[in-house]
Amino acid sequence: MTEFIPVGTRYVDLPSPFAMKRGGELRNAHVAYETWGELNAARDNAILIVTGLSPDAHAAANAANPEAGWWEPMLGPGKPIDSNRWYVICVNSLGSCKGSTGPATIDPATGDTYRLAFPELAVEDGAHAAAHVVRALGVERLACVIGNSMGGMTALALLHLHPGIARAHINISGATRALPFSIAIRSLQREAIRLDPEWNHGNYTDAHYPESGMRMARKLGVVTYRSALEWDGRFGRVRLESDRPEEEPFGLEFQVESYLEGHARRFVRRYDPNCYLYLSRSMDWFDLGEYAGGDVMAALARIRVEKALAIGVHTDILFPLQQQEEIATGLRAGGADAEFLPLESPQGHDAFLVDIDRFGPAVRGFLDRL
The missing domain is CATH 1.10.1740.110 (Rna Polymerase Sigma Factor; Chain: A)
Structure with missing residues (x-):
């Protein structure tokens, strides 16, 4: 049982006990995060990135760690997510082995690794943990929350469970709930x-x-x-x-x-x-519709953001394009200026990681309009 933590990763302690959605609690838990750029005096230029299943908090090179990160072409000075303008926070998912408390972490109550004694994990637990990091860093309202893949689910949970936490949202290859194929x-x-x-x-x-x-x-x-x-x-x-x-x-x-x-x-x-195992199952369990009697569109309409962008690709079989269209339509019903952007990338679900020529201009253009 090993944790794999990048150099320069920092931590925020979660409230202890930290209650979990499906029962149980964590004590002395923490979330790993990294940042880029500077928070301005008005504290209104912060962007939160919530990730897919496997990435750590090291999305790009920074002062604490010059090694290239998993989203290096997208984040940094002059890049689509421009750290000259934005204060960017990336959190490692609760339940991961990349710095945040998870099954590979030592349980303070026993001195042994949690393993399967770790409480059942829900996407919503990661959303609450991310919200705590944001507020611990002195940000009351994000300029934007960006969620990729599983992070798209986490972002929607965050926006629903913490009303007003962000002015805008970019959902990239995400979903309100898992489809049977996934x-x-x-x-x-x-x-x-x-x-x-x-x-x-x-x-x-x-x-x-x-x-x-x-x-x-x-x-x-x-x-x-x-x-x-x-x-x-x-x-x-x-x-x-x-x-x-x-x-x-x-x-x-x-x-x-x-x-x-x-x-x-x-x-x-x-x-x-x-x-x-824990993070994979959390995606299958997630269903935003449970907050509106099973009606996904009604749940989306209850989310309050000013602007939103849902991006997907035609070749994504894991989070198909209709799921991003659903997100944009539902957020628009709630009053958001929401755009759906289908891209023709041949690279499937992973396109947001590699097809920067398509995703970069889309993300930059949206952020420039905020």
Whole structure:
């Protein structure tokens, strides 16, 4: 059980006890965060970024850590999220293994790692934790909250549960609730981990680690993060140069298989399996409609922001385009100047991480209009 915390990450202590949505509580818990830019005298230039399942708080290089971050092309001086103008806060999700309290953290009550003793985790718990970070940093009202993927869910929960916390919202490849296809994929990912004998009901060690389960879970994820169009254009049916070893008659044969294997091996020891299980399940449980008798559109209409932008891509099979259109329509019904922007990127759900030529101008243009 290992936490993977970037250099320069800072922390905000959560109220103790910190009540969880589905029962239970955390004591002496904390949330990891990083910042860029300066908060102005009026304290009205703050932007919050809430992330997908796996990223840490290090979205881009900063004074505390010059290493490139996971959203490096988007955030920094002169970039689409311009730190010369904005004070940007990025939080690591509650329940993660990248600095915030989660299943890989030591439980102060026992002195042992939480593992499966960690309380059931909901997206709303991450939203409440992020709100506490914002206020601990002296910000009463954000200029904008930006949520990517799972972070799009967290952002909607934040805006609903903390009315008035932000003037504007950018939802990127997010959703009000998980669709059956997404639930099915994540269910298979969790099953791959749980059925690995080394998982041992969450009681694994570095020496006995569910590597096979994590590899399969990651491969399933990567396949859905991109599109069939990109897989075809990038790899086609190109085979590996070397012949298959005789002892592995069904081993890797195509370049796409080798790519998935390499990607998975780089991930498996850099993310805690129990944290993966908890955060994955939290997405399946989330349903904004529960705050309006099951009516998602009514729940969206109760969110009060001045301006909003919902961005998605045509090739996203995990968070399909109709989910971002639904967000824009619902926020507009609540009085927001809300725009829906479908992009033609071939790169699927991960497009916001790599297709900066499309996403960068969209985000910059929206923020310039605030």
